[in-house]
Amino acid sequence: MNVAVYPGSFDPITNGHLDIIRRAAKLYDKVIVGVLTNSAKQPMFSKSQRADFIRKSTADIDNIEVSFFDGLLVDFLKRENAKVIVKGLRATSDFEYEFQMALVNKQLCPDVETVFLSSSERFTYLSSSIVREIGKLGGDISVFVPPEILDEVNAAMCKE
Numbered sequence: 001m002n003v004a005v006y007p008g009s010f011d012p013i014t015n016g017h018l019d020i021i022r023r024a025a026k027l028y029d030k031v032i033v034g035v036l037t038n039s040a041k042q043p044m045f046s047k048s049q050r051a052d053f054i055r056k057s058t059a060d061i062d063n064i065e066v067s068f069f070d071g072l073l074v075d076f077l078k079r080e081n082a083k084v085i086v087k088g089l090r091a092t093s094d095f096e097y098e099f100q101m102a103l104v105n106k107q108l109c110p111d112v113e114t115v116f117l118s119s120s121e122r123f124t125y126l127s128s129s130i131v132r133e134i135g136k137l138g139g140d141i142s143v144f145v146p147p148e149i150l151d152e153v154n155a156a157m158c159k160e
């Protein structure tokens with residue numbers, strides 16, 4: 001079975017993430033969306049909220065699993081018997097950091113391949129931090145997040 005991991009903070013999942021998940025699901029037998037709390041970031045949503053948002057947004061895709069991980073990404077891949085890391089690239093500005101991570105992960109675990117999917121043009125500007133910023137300031141985020149989670153994300157942001 002060809003298993004891929006799509007890792008990230010997903011704080012919250014955006015339509016850009018969902019686009020990458022849908023496309024990866026067509027390429028691999030199973031795609032595990034690996035949710036972690038990035039130590040460099042203070043998340044707006046709890047890990048379980050973020051995972052719940054992903055599950056609701058991907059309910060129509062059969063070969064998706066949502067899982068949490070801490071520690072090294074390559075250790076998570078080993079535990080899940082996965083050999084591929086999927087990453088989305090929005091712009092060349094993403095590339096340097098992503099390329100560095102791909103090289104580090106290759107060094108840590110030579111069996112693992114990082115596969116970059118280029119973001120669809122209509123999502124190149126989109127990020128979770130943009131969604132959080134607009135939501136906190138009372139803007140309309142309906143074009144940025146999956147419809148299945150819009151009300152919950154809005155409600156959670158209002159409580160902030």
Ligand code: PNS
Pocket residue numbers: 007008009010036038071072073074100101104105
């Ligand atoms: O959505 P994010 O926060 O940009 O995702 C970053 C993530 C989760 C992909 C990255 O922080 C990561 O892989 N963390 C796991 C720790 C690790 O393995 N570090 C070594 C590789 S540089």
